[in-house]
Amino acid sequence: MNAAVVRATPESVPQLVASATALFAEDGGQRDPQLDLGWPRREGTAYFTELVRRNDSLCLLALSPANSAIGHLIGRIRRPDPLRPSAVAGVLESLRVDPAHHETGVATALTEEFFAWARECGANQASVTAYAANESAISFYRGRGFSPFELTLHAPL
């Protein structure tokens, strides 16, 4: 892999917003007609500025040798709730790699960093949600040790 994985800083929030905007277009934009594609541009700066400052969230960027952002990962810690009191989940909220850099190990490096961070935060499981039609992401996650747990079903009304 010819990329460096770094923590995002307040100065790199615009790069997170750009990568999240591209993710909305490439993933949900193809698979979810109700997704608000304008959300990252409208709300992303405030959202990621808050996450970068919190210690229960992880904002990673993958940088090319020329120092441009070629991917991102957002992780959160979900504290136990009364129904699952022993579960501390590291939630992989968002992951994207620029298509020009696919299949070179960038997402794997981001995900390994996320696993290490989640363990350090006391998480005892990791979870991620993907569109059922996003076969490449599901294949990627399966290769990193994830397996299906719950299934969300939709019906048009």
Ligand SMILES: CC(C)(COP(=O)(O)OP(=O)(O)OC[C@H]1O[C@@H](n2cnc3c(N)ncnc32)[C@H](O)[C@@H]1OP(=O)(O)O)[C@@H](O)C(=O)NCCC(=O)NCCS
């Ligand atoms: C899914 C994604 C993050 C993978 O990133 P990547 O940097 O190419 O992944 P890596 O090079 O680290 O890992 C490649 C692994 O994923 C698998 N993979 C990646 N793309 C795949 C595809 N199109 N079909 C099948 N498997 C695929 C490879 O088989 C490989 O597995 P292996 O290491 O076990 O052999 C990337 O394709 C992406 O950004 N997709 C668009 C955004 C997206 O869908 N994000 C996830 C939202 S839930």
